[in-house]
Every structure is written in structure tokens, then in C-alpha cells.
Amino acid sequence: MPQKVLRPVITGLSGALSFLDGVVKRLNFAGLILASIFLVVVVLVGAADVVGTNLFHLPVPSALEVSENAMVFMTIGGLAYAVQRQSHVGVDLFVGKFSAWVKVLATALTLAVSLAVFAFLSWRAGVLAIDSFELNEFSSGLLRFPVYPAKVALSAGCGLAALESLRQLVRLCMGRPAQPDDANGSEQIV
Amino acid sequence: MGALANDPILLGVSAIALVLIISALGVPIAVSLTAVAGLGMWLSGGFNYVSVNFETLPFDSIANYSFAVIPMFVLMGAFATEAGIVTDLFTALNRFAERTRGGLYLATTAASAGFAAISGSTVVNAAVFTRMALPEMIEHGYDKRISAGLIAAAGTFAALIPPSLTFVVIGILTGESIGALFIAGIVPGLLTAAAYLVVIPVLVRFRPDWAPAPVGTSTLRERVAGLRTVWPMILLVLIVLGGIYSGLTSPTSAGAVGAAGALIIALALRRISRRQIWQSFKHTAELTSVIFFIVVGGLLFSRFLASSGFVGELISMVTQVGMSGPVFLLAIIVMYFILGMFIDSMSMLVVTLPFVFPIMISFGYNPLWFGVVVTKLMEIAVITPPFGLNLFTVVSASERRISAAEMMVGVLPFVILEIVILAILILLPVLSTWLPSTMY
Numbered sequence: 208m209p210q211k212v213l214r215p216v217i218t219g220l221s222g223a224l225s226f227l228d229g230v231v232k233r234l235n236f237a238g239l240i241l242a243s244i245f246l247v248v249v250v251l252v253g254a255a256d257v258v259g260t261n262l263f264h265l266p267v268p269s270a271l272e273v274s275e276n277a278m279v280f281m282t283i284g285g286l287a288y289a290v291q292r293q294s295h296v297g298v299d300l301f302v303g304k305f306s307a308w309v310k311v312l313a314t315a316l317t318l319a320v321s322l323a324v325f326a327f328l329s330w331r332a333g334v335l336a337i338d339s340f341e342l343n344e345f346s347s348g349l350l351r352f353p354v355y356p357a358k359v360a361l362s363a364g365c366g367l368a369a370l371e372s373l374r375q376l377v378r379l380c381m382g383r384p385a386q387p388d389d390a391n392g393s394e395q396i397v
Numbered sequence: 398m399g400a401l402a403n404d405p406i407l408l409g410v411s412a413i414a415l416v417l418i419i420s421a422l423g424v425p426i427a428v429s430l431t432a433v434a435g436l437g438m439w440l441s442g443g444f445n446y447v448s449v450n451f452e453t454l455p456f457d458s459i460a461n462y463s464f465a466v467i468p469m470f471v472l473m474g475a476f477a478t479e480a481g482i483v484t485d486l487f488t489a490l491n492r493f494a495e496r497t498r499g500g501l502y503l504a505t506t507a508a509s510a511g512f513a514a515i516s517g518s519t520v521v522n523a524a525v526f527t528r529m530a531l532p533e534m535i536e537h538g539y540d541k542r543i544s545a546g547l548i549a550a551a552g553t554f555a556a557l558i559p560p561s562l563t564f565v566v567i568g569i570l571t572g573e574s575i576g577a578l579f580i581a582g583i584v585p586g587l588l589t590a591a592a593y594l595v596v597i598p599v600l601v602r603f604r605p606d607w608a609p610a611p612v613g614t615s616t617l618r619e620r621v622a623g624l625r626t627v628w629p630m631i632l633l634v635l636i637v638l639g640g641i642y643s644g645l646t647s648p649t650s651a652g653a654v655g656a657a658g659a660l661i662i663a664l665a666l667r668r669i670s671r672r673q674i675w676q677s678f679k680h681t682a683e684l685t686s687v688i689f690f691i692v693v694g695g696l697l698f699s700r701f702l703a704s705s706g707f708v709g710e711l712i713s714m715v716t717q718v719g720m721s722g723p724v725f726l727l728a729i730i731v732m733y734f735i736l737g738m739f740i741d742s743m744s745m746l747v748v749t750l751p752f753v754f755p756i757m758i759s760f761g762y763n764p765l766w767f768g769v770v771v772t773k774l775m776e777i778a779v780i781t782p783p784f785g786l787n788l789f790t791v792v793s794a795s796e797r798r799i800s801a802a803e804m805m806v807g808v809l810p811f812v813i814l815e816i817v818i819l820a821i822l823i824l825l826p827v828l829s830t831w832l833p834s835t836m837y
Binding site for chain 2: 285358
């Protein structure tokens, strides 16, 4: 009897979680697109500034300030997507040798610590953004623009990474651990 | 807890041990560094101290034009690879080397060095040449173990030959000029490539079974014609290194021009599709956020070690026990050799550099020279069995053409060669310091 009553609740909960799962993944991808757009901005501004300065003695106004603010959107935009693809560099030497249960516990620890770190970073960046907004902080240079949007982006990017860690933690607790979307996702660096 | 907070050495050592332990459990190194840095700051300076640092440092680190050098060079390398610029270089060089026994080894070495000048990643370099050169080597009867070993080892040229991601991270972590580090790496990088080009024919002479007899078929005209296809590579190298060396551009601006230039060349040659452009942007954005997070974690950890008094105490401890500079350097080399067997070079760098670098500088060593030595140690780490990152990259990119055991045997001659080159770079600091001293 209780099973009959609980079944629709469980089905509804499961459906809601699947929906949220999809929403978080879409947000991660949107962040990546935003990062790519700002990557184009940094390339264009940087190249135009070099060419303008050296060939025509016409530097791009506030190129440095624009690039520095664009850098924040660019670097933070892909953070949650990287967490989703499990691309962050780790020492996986010992993990492969763990038994199934220890592996689950280690993954839970990884996700819990990641969640805490990203959430804390998001919170502090949020405080920084509010301060910047209240103080009416503007960039220095010829073109003056507010700095708080970049700080909001930092907070949002870390917040999204925290949400992605939470998504993976919930899936792990439900016995359906998240897999990296792409088999070649573990991109190494140096 | 009280004992920890009052003893900077105990606190610092515990923090480093904790980073290694939780990283071994699978926590990404950036997360481990950030979490432990936060915990350490809280113990040594209280919650306000943690809050202030976590508020200001991440934003200040990212909103920094110098940091943009990483995505610019990653993007340039991605466009160049997608446009087949590297393949052209390899084909052209192979035509010149095919009349020599071991010609494919030489072509791979030279092309790897060329690709290193537009790519900063040793792993990307090794993966590209595994797909491009390894099947051809095996098909022509080259020893597959040595072929794979060479590809893994030559892939590490990207760490020394600028633009190098390792140098960028060292520059950000230590505050040294990234441009000067780039220029310091040129002579050691070229020396390494030259050493390979000299030693390989000697090895092949003593072990003819490692390479088949040469079968050169291309005419002089074909060889010269092949050179016409390498102009995009030469142009990109001139733009990037010429701009930095002359002082006309900062490393970041040179990277921006290089990335735009690589895309324009690829479009002009009609060798890149919209999908490939999107893939390049996507790859760069993702990789940038991964590197950014490691660097921010490393900087937070570094600030914690410095502010807790650990670095200062360690320097005075090293001085008090009468440890000389060379002995400390030897200790560092041994430490990196051992760590390099188990953890990747980027993680090793961000965990150790915050305390190793200030001590080396306190001994009066040249920071650029030390940057080069550390980078060479990182190069060796990625090809040191049993867990060198480049070894696994080659094995996984070889599509079962080579096993891990064969790989480990094949790379050994090059590990020995790298150790000899490391010794030369240590004994002759001028190789690293001369060129930067002539800069703008």
C-alpha cells in the first residue's frame, strides 16, 4: 500500500530531478558559449591594438581594461562545463585501484569538497560584486565602464560550478553517477 | 589545532600533506589547493583573512591581461593543428630526412620542435605526432617502442620552446616576466632538439634494427617545393617570438595576433570549417577555465604558505642547517623525480613552487635560469615511467599500436638523454640567461 502511494511521488521527484539535470547542463553549455564569445573579443581587441598601435599609431581605446574584463567572462564561463566533463586535472593514479564502494565514497568526497569550494568562492565574489555596485566602481582608462558585471560573472560562474557539483552529488546518491559527456573529455595540459 | 596554528612549519607541512592525500582520493588538484588554502588561512589568520583573500585574489588573478596569454596560445595552436600546418611541416622535413637511416625519427624531432614554437602543450604535441607519425614509422619498419618513446619525449619540447604554458604558470606563480621566461627557454629548447638530432643518428648507427635502411624517393625539386608549404608556420613563429623579443608586443598581444593570424591563414587556405572553428573555441575556453582554476588554487595556496610564516621559517631553517644552494638544488631534483612518477607536472608545479622558488632565490640563483631548470624537470616528469603523462597520451592516441610496457622501454634512451641535457643546463646557466639579457 505505501508503495502505491509513494510511486507517483517518486516518479514525480525523479521527473523533476531529470528536468533540473537538463537545465543545469544547458546552463553549463550556455556558459561555454559566453566564454567563447568573450574569447573572440579578447583576440580581436588584442590583435587590433597591436596592428593599430604599430602600423597606424592608433591604439584601441581602453584595450587593456576591456580585455581584462572580458578575461573574467572568458575564463569563468567554461568552469561549470569543465566540471560537467570532469576535465579538471586530478591525480587518478590510486582511484582506479579502489574497490567499488571506496570509489563511490571518494567520488562523494570529491563532489562535496568541490561543492563547498565553488559555493564559498561564489559567495565571496558575490560580496565583491555588491561592493563594486554600491561603490559605483568604474574601470580606469579612456572608455569608462562599470566593473561589477565582471564580478557578478565570477560569482555566477562559481555558483554554476557549485550547482553542477551538486547535480553530480545528487545523481551519485541516487545510484546514477554522472558520466563525463565526452569520452575524450579529460583534456590534459602540460 | 592550537599547536598547528602556532607552528608555521608543522602547519605548512600538514597542508602540503593534506593536499596530496585528498588529491590521491580523486579530488581535483585545484579544488584541493583552494580548500586547504582556505582551511590554512582560517587556522593562521581567522575567518576574515580567508574571506578577504577569497574575495580579492581570484578576481585580481583572472582580470589580468598577462593571464590572457594562455588562451591566446592555446587557440593559435588549435587553429594551426586544424588547418594542417603541422602536417605540412612534417611532410616537408621528412622529404629532407628520408635519405638518412632513421630519417622519420629526425623529421619527427624537427617537426615537434617546430610545432612547439606555436603550441605550448606537451600533451597536445605528443598526441598530434602519435596520430601523424607513429603509423608511418611502424609501416616503414621502424622500432615501434623507440618510435613511441621519441614521440613522447619530443612532445616535451613544447614546455621549453616558447610559447610554453609551463612558463606562463611559473610566471604567474612567481611574478617573473613571462616574456623573459619565454626568451630564456629558446636556447635550452633548441639545444634539446639539436641534441636529439645529433644523438639519434648515433644510436641508429649502433642499433640498426631500430630503423630500416633509407629509401629516399623524392627529388630535389619536390623537396624544395615542400618547403613552400611551411610558410604559415614560419610566419606565425616570427610574429610571436619576433614581437616578444623585439618588445613590440607583450606575450599576450603576440598571442592574440598569432591566434588571429592562424585563423586568417587557415581560412585563406580553405582548410578550416565552421565546425572546426567552434571546436577550437570550445576546447580553448574549457582548457582556460581548467588552467585558471589551478592557478588561482596555486596562488591561494602560495599566499597561505607565505602569510603563515612557513616559507620564511623554511628559508631560515635551510640556512641554519648550513644547506648550500647546490645541495638544496639536488634535493629539489630528487623530489621532482620522485613526485613526477606519481603526479602530473602542473599539479607538482603549483604545490611545490610557492616554497621552492623563494628558497632558491634566497640562495642568489637567477630566477630565469631556475625557471628553465624547473621546466626541464617538468619535461622529464611527463616521460618518466611508470606514470608519465606523455607516455599515456601516446599509448591512448596510438589506437592499440603500442602497449604501455613497450612505451616504457622505448622512452628510456630519451629519459637518459634528457637527464644529460638537464645537467648541461644546470652547469651552464648562461644558456638560459644570455638571450633574455639581450632583450629590448
